[in-house]
Amino acid sequence: MTTETTLYQQLAGEISGLIDGGTLRPGERIPSVRRLSEKKRVSISTVLEAYRILEDRGLVEARPQSGYFVRPRARVLPEPELTRPPAAPSFVGVSRLIDEVLAAARSPRTVPLGAGCPGPELFPAAKLQRILASVSRRKARTLAHYSLAAGNDELRRELSKRSLDWGKALAPEEFVVTNGCMEALNLCLRAAARPGDTIAIESPAYFGVLQIIESHGMKALEIPTHPREGISLDALSMALQTRRVKACVVVPTVNNPLGSIMPEANKKRLVELLAAADVPLMEDDIYGDLTFAEPRPVTAKSFDKKGMVMLCSSFTKILAPGSRVGWVAPGRFQPRVEMEKFINSIATAEVLQMTIAEFMRNGGYDHHLRRLRRIFRDNLVAFTAAIERSFPGETRVTRPEGGFMLWVELPARIDALELHREALRNHIGIAPGPLFSATGRYRNCFRMNCGHPWSRNIELAVWRLGELAKQMLAKG
Ligand SMILES: Cc1ncc(COP(=O)(O)O)c(C=O)c1O
CATH class of the missing domain: 3.90.1150.10 (Aspartate Aminotransferase, domain 1)
Incomplete structure (x- = not known):
């Protein structure tokens, strides 16, 4: 991508942010092309390109002889409400x-x-390919032996450094590298529950979790979920009092599909509620680094005092879906998760783990x-x-x-x-x-x-x- 491309997209982003935030109102004129180009010290064509993007998005319109104006929004659609799934658990068949x-x-x-x-x-494929080629050359022997079930040390060290951003410093040894977040969730559920057990989930929930629950013959208990604030803690608390819940799977930071982000206080209460009922939490943080506000919100894991939270994630949404490199910090379930990892796939391809580790170290991850x-x-x-x-x-x-x-x-x-x-x-x-x-x-x-x-x-x-x-x- 050229610098110019970055510039006009950046500019379009800045103006759309002003429109979104209400600084620039419908009907209002946005800065003229010449003025913005002088102010931002960018070329006229960069500004024109940015305005073309805004036009394409229906955010501004050009009026002959007058310039560009914020378009009145067709209408602002309301948000969905808190969901209301049934209160009983059920086997899954999706x-x-x-x-x-x-x-x-x-x-x-x-x-x-x-x-x-x-x-x-949108993935940094060229850079990853270069790193992969260099790692394969330098560490050719990694293809000639079995690697550790828990994962490559370099990658686990990089994850440990990153964990500071999640609100809790985790040591390299606390991670188990997996084949994607899907395997991480799968191993955790196997470590914490058996066929026939009830698993509390958000409703709606990521369908991969439903498939895992289905494949293990477990039952799903769908908990009402709010499109902004995530799982309803009152509903979950009630479920914990009335049902035998064996584990809980939640995507607290940017849920799939709702996009909800649980407020920090809710994450804390979620961990406390579950810990009091002795129910482990699988925290799926796969989108956690993709919040628009910086710094990113802390994880529920950061409130975990009893090792009951298994934090799962992967690089598949950010760096390389094809690498299948994911991980879990399983807390007190670590020995069991490591064993399940070995049974399931022995280990994750080490050359790919090292490639991701190198990208995190020197590839411009942030x-x-x-x-x-x-x-x-x-x-x-x-x-x-x-x-x-x-x-x-x-x-x-x-x-x-x-x-x-x-x-x-x-x-x-x-x-x-x-x-x-x-x-x-x-x-x-x-x-x-x-x-x-x-x-x-x-x-x-x-x-x-x-x-x-x-x-x-x-x-x-x-x-x-x-x-x-x-x-x-x-x-x-
Ligand atoms: C919430 C959530 N968890 C887990 C996964 C699976 O991730 P991976 O591709 O890393 O196995 C996905 C993929 O869509 C997801 O949306």
Whole structure:
């Protein structure tokens, strides 16, 4: 990426931030191209490019002879409310639906608004390839022996340094490296619960967790979750008093799919509540570094006094989904998790662990993170504006302060599974709501992946989805 590209995107981001924050109001004139170019000491073409992005996003409009003005928003859609799943646990049966949706969306012709992964061009692939080549040359022997189940020491040292940002310093030995966050969650659940046990989860929940629960013959207890503040602690507390909950899985910082971020006080209470009931918490922090506010919020793990929190994450959303490098800090469950790791996959490819470690040490990890956050923030603004312009009245949409996903709640009469099938015929992928529930809820909701760079093609896809939803509504 050239410096110029960074500059105009940065500029567009700054102005959209002023519009979002209300400093620049609808109808107000934004600085003239010449003035901004002088003030910011950038070229006229950079400013024009930034204004073109803002125009594409529907944030500003050019008026002949007068300049650029903030566009009145079509409307501001309300947010979804606290969810209300059933109060009883149930066995899970979502795997077939998930397979169907993921398989159908895999075609290269499909606009990928369904999968939960940023666009491939946003990952630092060239730098990682160079590091991988150099590591393979320098440490050729790593391919010729088995590595430790717990993981490579260099990577665990880098994770230990990073843990200061999460509110709790963890020693290198406290980490177990895994094949992605998915394996981390899987190992933790196996270490903490058995078939038939009840696992408390957020509702809606990441479908991978539902699949793990399903595959182990466990039951899911869906807990009401708020789109901004996350899992309802009152509901969880009640569940802990009335049910035998064996473990709890939560994504407290930028939940998937809601994008909710639990306030610090709630994280503390969550840990205390569960510790008092002797229930381990699997904290999935895979999006934790992608909050828009800096510094990032602390983890629930930072309040853990009894070793009951198993903190799980990976580099798949930030650096390289294909590396499959993830990790867990399993607290008091560490011996069991290490054993489960060995049984499951013996170890994680060490050459990839060393590549990630080197990137964290010298690859500009923080710079890369800041860039990603900025792009995702702008993307969410652009997607939300596009939804506001094209979706039916009564649509609700989340307002996440991190990550790259939106949760869209359509009028109750629209069936998201039908919308998903119709969208696929139009070569657009979405993730329909029932994927995220053990009990087939959220029939009128879907998750939209906003992690791809905003483009005309994507704008058209969002508009088309809105049209399809309106047609389905009209048909009744
Ligand atoms: C909340 C959450 N946890 C875990 C995973 C799985 O991550 P990984 O690809 O690192 O296994 C995902 C992937 O979408 C996710 O969204």
